[in-house]
Amino acid sequence: MGPLERAYRPYLPTPLLLAQLAADVVNKISLVACWSWTIQDVENWVVEVVNLPQYK
Numbered sequence: 048m049g050p051l052e053r054a055y056r057p058y059l060p061t062p063l064l065l066a067q068l069a070a071d072v073v074n075k076i077s078l079v080a081c082w083s084w085t086i087q088d089v090e091n092w093v094v095e096v097v098n099l100p101q102y103k
Contacts, residue, residue: 076097081089094100 090103093102
């Protein structure tokens with residue numbers, strides 16, 4: 048399914064699978080150059096970008 052087919056759907060013939068919904072969320076997170084990150088950099092990214100402060 049391409050981006051144009053998913054742009055607007057007033058209804059779905061069948062609901063999307065949870066895996067597809069999760070993949071859509073993950074695919075929206077931008078890729079980062081994380082190979083040289085410190086532990087603090089990872090914590091900041093998880094809290095500020097991914098918005099999961101409970102994993103700090």
